[in-house]
Amino acid sequence: MRLPRPSEMEGALAAVDRSQLVAAAHLSIRRGSKSFAAASRLFDRTTRERVWLLYAWCRACDDIADEQDHGGPASLGQAETRLPPETRLATIRTLTHRAMAGEETDSPSFDALGVLMQEAPLTTPMVEDVLAGFALDAAEWRPRTEADMLRYCYHVAGAVGVMMAAIMGIPAGDEDTLDRACDLGIAFQLANIVRDVWEDDAAGRCYLPVEWLVEADIPPGEVTKPHYRHALVPLVRRACELARTYEASARLGAARLAFRQRWAVLAAANIYGDIASQVEALGAHAWDHRVHTSRARKAKLVIEAFRQARRGPDPAPRPSLSRRELAALART
Structure with missing residues (x-):
């Protein structure tokens, strides 16, 4: 296009x-x-x-x-x-x-x-969906359930993914491709959540669901206490598994973009996916220092994205909670 x-x-x-x-x-x-x-x-x-x-x-x-x-x-x-x-x-x-x-x-x-x-074919609802994320933070809103966490990811990152798709020329009526663009933003935000647990806690925030913390016997406000680090690891793994599901869905949407757009989107997906993978692999040591991707590693991920852009994506289902479902939840 x-x-x-x-x-x-x-x-x-x-x-x-x-x-x-x-x-x-x-x-x-x-x-x-x-x-x-x-x-x-x-x-x-x-x-x-x-x-x-x-x-x-x-x-x-x-x-x-x-x-x-x-x-x-x-x-x-x-x-x-x-x-x-x-x-x-x-x-x-x-x-x-x-x-x-x-x-x-x-x-x-x-x-x-x-x-x-x-x-670009940006619409007022697209912008308002992003602003709703800032409203959640202003109200000091915290997710109680997994669906709540995904709803937050939708507003602060998934909705930005929709705007990204629009500025790449995807029309507002192409619902499925916009859903897939949203899925990539959700995957990115899940990576941010697991990487930034310590920084968020220092700012008085926690974006892991309360229900997850209760299941892990981590008391409210004590998520970063040293003796709860090992209990936090399975929660991080769970969030990373969700991120991979959303990323796989997004790759199908990326296949509908022009080649250079597809390459850039897949490079970003690889880089953010690598951050989540590093956090997951480090286990209880994931927050000893802020995880990042080195310049050399980014170069390798960009090259891999080029190959992926030429090869095409693997089949993947759309997540049960994506853009339209999460938007409906936000309205209830």
Whole structure:
């Protein structure tokens, strides 16, 4: 599928303005996610720029929600003036809605979303599904069940996967391919959850289901106590098994993309899958230090993704709880 170039879009921002937004977005993804930055280089130019623009908006929303700077500590002045979560959420909503309406926001990251709304088949519900994830965090919502955890993964990452598919040219009516794109985002977030157990606990959060913790006899708020590490290992394995199920489903959707898009998506899948595999393999030592994928290892995974993109995916069922089912749960 051929994507229209920015110069072909009526009502788009002036080329110089867009180029500045793209440059700022590129800096943002390089600072905030080495894994996504590496995978994004495999896209064709138009898709690559749109991926950067989408990342910039997501990163800005994350930073406002957590009062951080690209996932790290905020400046000293900001740290001394923490705002209530509902105020931060209101800021995210206000800037996002202004961008969607085609208004300038005085923020390159939110203006980036405005450009994407002009260029790609993004819809308001797609964006609202992502904002719902920030609302869950603002309410200090915690998953009680496995379905709750998957619903959270849907809003904070699966819904971003849907937007990614849209900027690659997948129409809003292609429900199955959008479901599969969502599945990849869910797999990514499950990898994040198992890798970041310690960091999340330090921030007063836990995204493993309460029911899982109860079954493992891990008391609330004590998930990172040294004497519970071995009890945590089976829960991590369970989450990693779920991640593999969602990733396998997503690979079928990736097969419907243009070759370079498919290659980039599969490279990202390999890199995030490798993170989850490392956490699982390390067992009780998974949180001695933050798991990451080395540059050499990423290169091997990118090469493997090239072979996978040429070969095609193995058959895989769609998970019982994917985009449409999880969206329905969110409405109940």
